[in-house]
Amino acid sequence: MNEHDRKAYLASVTDRFVRGEMDRRSFLRTASKLGLGATALGMGFGNRPFMLNKAFAQEQLAPSPDVIAWLKDVGKPFAGTTLKLATESTPPSNAINSQLKKYFEEATGIKVEIEVLPLEQVLQKLTLDVASSLGTYDLYYIDQSWSASFSQDVFDPREQIAAKTELAMPNYNIDDFLPALVDGISKYEDRWVGVPYDIPIFIMIYRKDIYEKLGLKAPATFDELLTNSVAITKEMGPTTFGYAGQMKSGHYALECEWTSMLWGHGGSIFNADKKFVGNDEQGIKALEYYTKLREIMPPGVDGWTWDGQGQAVAQGVAASMLSWGEFFPYFDDPTQTKVSGLCEAVIPPQPIALRKPEECGYGEIPGVGHQGGSSLAVSKYSKSPDAAWLFMQWATCADTQALITALGGGTGPTRASVYDDPRVKANARVGAGTTRHLPVVRETIAKYMGSEPDLPEWAQISSDTIPVGLGKYFAGSYGSPKEAMDDIASQIETVMKG
Numbered sequence: 001m002n003e004h005d006r007k008a009y010l011a012s013v014t015d016r017f018v019r020g021e022m023d024r025r026s027f028l029r030t031a032s033k034l035g036l037g038a039t040a041l042g043m044g045f046g047n048r049p050f051m052l053n054k055a056f057a058q059e060q061l062a063p064s065p066d067v068i069a070w071l072k073d074v075g076k077p078f079a080g081t082t083l084k085l086a087t088e089s090t091p092p093s094n095a096i097n098s099q100l101k102k103y104f105e106e107a108t109g110i111k112v113e114i115e116v117l118p119l120e121q122v123l124q125k126l127t128l129d130v131a132s133s134l135g136t137y138d139l140y141y142i143d144q145s146w147s148a149s150f151s152q153d154v155f156d157p158r159e160q161i162a163a164k165t166e167l168a169m170p171n172y173n174i175d176d177f178l179p180a181l182v183d184g185i186s187k188y189e190d191r192w193v194g195v196p197y198d199i200p201i202f203i204m205i206y207r208k209d210i211y212e213k214l215g216l217k218a219p220a221t222f223d224e225l226l227t228n229s230v231a232i233t234k235e236m237g238p239t240t241f242g243y244a245g246q247m248k249s250g251h252y253a254l255e256c257e258w259t260s261m262l263w264g265h266g267g268s269i270f271n272a273d274k275k276f277v278g279n280d281e282q283g284i285k286a287l288e289y290y291t292k293l294r295e296i297m298p299p300g301v302d303g304w305t306w307d308g309q310g311q312a313v314a315q316g317v318a319a320s321m322l323s324w325g326e327f328f329p330y331f332d333d334p335t336q337t338k339v340s341g342l343c344e345a346v347i348p349p350q351p352i353a354l355r356k357p358e359e360c361g362y363g364e365i366p367g368v369g370h371q372g373g374s375s376l377a378v379s380k381y382s383k384s385p386d387a388a389w390l391f392m393q394w395a396t397c398a399d400t401q402a403l404i405t406a407l408g409g410g411t412g413p414t415r416a417s418v419y420d421d422p423r424v425k426a427n428a429r430v431g432a433g434t435t436r437h438l439p440v441v442r443e444t445i446a447k448y449m450g451s452e453p454d455l456p457e458w459a460q461i462s463s464d465t466i467p468v469g470l471g472k473y474f475a476g477s478y479g480s481p482k483e484a485m486d487d488i489a490s491q492i493e494t495v496m497k498g
Helices: 003-018 024-033 054-060 065-078 091-108 119-132 144-150 157-163 179-186 208-213 222-236 252-264 281-294 306-314 327-331 385-396 398-406 438-447 458-474 481-497
Strands: 082-087 111-116 139-143 195-198 202-207 320-324 343-346 374-378
Touching: 003 024, 003 119, 024 458, 065 091, 065 385, 082 119, 082 385, 091 111, 091 195, 091 385, 091 398, 119 139, 119 144, 139 144, 139 385, 144 179, 144 374, 157 374, 179 195, 179 374, 179 438, 195 385, 202 208, 202 327, 202 438, 208 222, 222 281, 222 320, 252 281, 252 306, 252 320, 252 458, 281 458, 281 481, 306 320, 306 327, 320 327, 327 343, 343 438, 374 385, 385 398, 458 481
Parallel strands: 082 111, 082 139
Antiparallel strands: 139 374, 195 374, 202 320, 202 343
């Protein structure tokens, strides 16, 4: 099958899935064979917490006059152009769409239409656009697991900077993007597939008041996390439990949490020979640990994705979680939760051991701070690529990122300089839209970030094979962790053979 036929078939399959004409398992299996790493379709981040600190935004937040002046000058030839972007509901996309794009439109005369959709529909739009080469969408939101499939369908931003010097934003500084995110999210082989746009990442969030009441300290190790959680559940259950998980059987959320535990116990998903090794000694210890932690979690956790996990903390049902950092501003909002000002963020528990990337396969990078980022790119099929490049630079420049962050989006900036921006630091206080967790996010990205393997079959393995097997294990279908992981290993071997 040539590349054009592959893309056309992938578009057809994705469209059938979105229309309900194909079940999820069949879609994942077919997408894998077509080379699409569709991991994120299991994530369902449509329920990501997001809110705007509107009062602060109205009084103090506006784009830099220098940025507006540049937009007015360079945007003149493109006035009247309409750009289109289909994106998942992410903090950057929501802030730009609801609060910030008006500044870009007023300065340039360019209209921007942003469709905020469930991730599977974003993929549907993307695959159909690529297969047809019609350029219906000028900018692409690209989950990291799609980078390989669409790397040739977008402009490498380094090439745009070099080729279009007259359109280059002053001080855009592409080197300001955090190197770990460029390597882990926005690069495929030697190409940049856009620039880092969004970075959900695992950090440790815990109830400081409960910990202090019981004489506990923030969990710095996995042993401390378990010991603390047991003590809290024993003392405060069944009203409050020590830890909340994201353990829904068959859902990617369960795979995310398990992977963090696996990496934290010195294991990996694949070894350097590209063999699944979640059933080796380290893998078994990780599942044994996870089993003990499960015993002190609230009832119903087997039906929770990260949304249920986050709500457990927000409503005071659980005292800690190892999960996405963007929950933190939500927890701090007194109009949304019962725990405003009571939670603290720290780096993830230190691993008992940590396998080196060169000991793993398919580009896997072990790290307790499990990440799930995305890129923004200009489509090669766009009818207005220069106007799209202007928007992309503005949407991902340091000034705009600072505004997005200060508006309370929760996710960490993808640029180093934004963490030190005075507007971002001004929000580092208890309350809606807080940024007081961002130093922890920054440190986790730099030192503790974990990235899943990159292979076509990972779509099926991560969103079906592993979480279904783990779900069966926690439901009592296996006699031991070893039996469960050996069975998962056998199933993965079958998947890999096609």
